[in-house]
Amino acid sequence: MLKRWVMGKYNSLYIKIFLSFLATCVLFFIGLFVFWNYYFTDLFYKDKIELLEKRNTEIARLLNSVQDGTISIRELKYTVRILARSINGQVWLVDEKGNISNGSSDSEGRAIPKQMDTLFIDGLHGRTGHSMISLETPEGKRNLFAFYAPYQLNDQPMVIILHFPAGDVREVISAVRLNILLPLLFSLIAVGFILFIVSRKLAGPLQQMNRAALELAHGDFKTRVPVNSQDEVGQLAKSFNFMVEKLEEWEETRQEFLANVSHELRSPLTTLRGFIIAMNDHIIPQEKYPHYLTICEQEVQRLQRLVADLLDLAQIQNGVDVFRLRPVDMIELLEDSMELLKPAMKEKHISLHLILPETHVEGCYILLDPDRFAQIIHNLIYNSFKFTPEGGTVTLALEENEKEVHLYIRDTGAGMTASELSRIWDRFYKADEARTSKADGISGTGLGLTIVKHLVTGMNGTINARSRVGEGTEFHIVFARKS
Ligand SMILES: Nc1ncnc2c1ncn2[C@@H]1O[C@H](COP(=O)(O)OP(=O)(O)O)[C@@H](O)[C@H]1O
Numbered sequence: 236m237l238k239r240w241v242m243g244k245y246n247s248l249y250i251k252i253f254l255s256f257l258a259t260c261v262l263f264f265i266g267l268f269v270f271w272n273y274y275f276t277d278l279f280y281k282d283k284i285e286l287l288e289k290r291n292t293e294i295a296r297l298l299n300s301v302q303d304g305t306i307s308i309r310e311l312k313y314t315v316r317i318l319a320r321s322i323n324g325q326v327w328l329v330d331e332k333g334n335i336s337n338g339s340s341d342s343e344g345r346a347i348p349k350q351m352d353t354l355f356i357d358g359l360h361g362r363t364g365h366s367m368i369s370l371e372t373p374e375g376k377r378n379l380f381a382f383y384a385p386y387q388l389n390d391q392p393m394v395i396i397l398h399f400p401a402g403d404v405r406e407v408i409s410a411v412r413l414n415i416l417l418p419l420l421f422s423l424i425a426v427g428f429i430l431f432i433v434s435r436k437l438a439g440p441l442q443q444m445n446r447a448a449l450e451l452a453h454g455d456f457k458t459r460v461p462v463n464s465q466d467e468v469g470q471l472a473k474s475f476n477f478m479v480e481k482l483e484e485w486e487e488t489r490q491e492f493l494a495n496v497s498h499e500l501r502s503p504l505t506t507l508r509g510f511i512i513a514m515n516d517h518i519i520p521q522e523k524y525p526h527y528l529t530i531c532e533q534e535v536q537r538l539q540r541l542v543a544d545l546l547d548l549a550q551i552q553n554g555v556d557v558f559r560l561r562p563v564d565m566i567e568l569l570e571d572s573m574e575l576l577k578p579a580m581k582e583k584h585i586s587l588h589l590i591l592p593e594t595h596v597e598g599c600y601i602l603l604d605p606d607r608f609a610q611i612i613h614n615l616i617y618n619s620f621k622f623t624p625e626g627g628t629v630t631l632a633l634e635e636n637e638k639e640v641h642l643y644i645r646d647t648g649a650g651m652t653a654s655e656l657s658r659i660w661d662r663f664y665k666a667d668e669a670r671t672s673k674a675d676g677i678s679g680t681g682l683g684l685t686i687v688k689h690l691v692t693g694m695n696g697t698i699n700a701r702s703r704v705g706e707g708t709e710f711h712i713v714f715a716r717k718s
């Protein structure tokens with residue numbers, strides 16, 4: 236349980252950011268401290284060592300004088316004492332057995348403290364150096380800073396040791412250390428605090444988004460995350476909200492679409508069922524069967540059309556392998572479509588015209604899917620045919636320039652009001668249910684123009700409509716020329 240909590244906490248982004256930044260800062264501060272400590276200590280000791288070295292040279296010069304008899308041992312002793320006082324410590328001249336043969340204090344004749352053995356031996360080996368030594372005395376611990384150097388007196392090896400109490404040095408250094416350490420510690424605490432807040436601020440919106448995403452997954456489309464900044468996290472929050480809005484819209488269209496589909500399916504099914512029951516119960520007399528069966532057939536056809544259109548629309552919207560584009564002659568395609576539609580037009584006494592540009596020697600080649608293009612023309616002309624009374628005209632006009640091909644489909648039919656016109660591309664929209672007489676057997680699905688719009692834009696074209704009630708309607712399609 237505790238482990239899971241710790242793991243959970245540790246997995247949190249803000250803890251990760253916080254800890255890694257903090258670790259960086261701690262490492263940096265440690266580095267800084269070590270460097271400063273070394274630098275100041277070195278600076279401090281350098282002075283002392285220089286002083287001791289100088290005194291050591293003086294003593295060596297004295298010893299030289301003793302050797303050649305210029306000064307007496309007494310004089311040596313006297314000078315050594317003065318020198319010792321000048322360094323606030325002691326000067327010992329130690330013979331090869333480790334006894335102090337000559338010194339600045341009453342320690343003369345005694346052996347050196349055993350803590351100095353290592354540096355003494357080092358000195359006997361002819362080396363110069365310095366080190367910190369702690370002595371156990373009856374009064375307690377005493378620290379000494381000692382300098383040593385070898386000397387050869389009358390062919391006897393000896394070691395010069397200069398030392399002074401290191402207490403004050405240590406104190407100064409630890410004061411310096413404290414002065415470095417304290418500000419560093421305080422800044423570390425401040426940095427830690429700032430980091431804590433910053434990482435919380437960074438990770439907070441992400442946690443909110445995560446929560447919102449889960450709510451979204453459970454179907455709550457009202458959820459939004461606050462946008463508190465303009466940085467990447469803020470951008471993400473914005474995009475997230477935008478995505479939720481889109482999803483909400485899609486969900487609404489989906490619901491509406493389902494409602495529409497079931498409504499469209501229900502009415503023909505209800506009619507069919509009603510007639511079948513009536514015939515079964517002999518409510519409808521047998522001689523009227525042909526009439527009702529014709530109606531039933533029309534309803535079944537309507538259902539078939541609806542299902543076909545729905546499948547078609549779904550396929551076009553999925554956009555997988557819908558168009559097989561190739562350069563085709565648009566004029567040829569238009570002439571073919573006209574040929575197919577002519578008989579129906581004649582029957583309703585509607586005249587059909589095709590107006591082509593005057594010079595089209597080379598044909599009018601456009602990158603199209605010929606079957607899908609025929610579907611567009613068919614849908615549009617069929618609409619015109621449906622909404623144009625007997626004796627009207629339907630005109631197909633083609634205009635071209637260097638860049639584009641414009642196709643107009645005009646009729647002298649019922650026309651539409653502006654508000655009807657604005658909705659004709661919607662799924663299942665039928666401008667005036669009453670105007671579409673069911674008796675014709677051509678009651679539409681309201682999907683035709685939706686499909687047309689998808690097909691035109693799918694083949695990189697544009698389509699617009701203009702209409703006036705009572706005067707007629709014009710659809711205008713533009714395709715870019717194949718370059
Ligand atoms: N040429 C036209 N003249 C008048 N109204 C039209 C014309 N074309 C389409 N409309 C209107 O737009 C609506 C939608 O057309 P469409 O999507 O083809 O559906 P449907 O043909 O199944 O009714 C039609 O119901 C009709 O009211």
Ligand SMILES: [Mg+2]
Nearest residue numbers: 618679683684
């Ligand atoms: Mg139609």
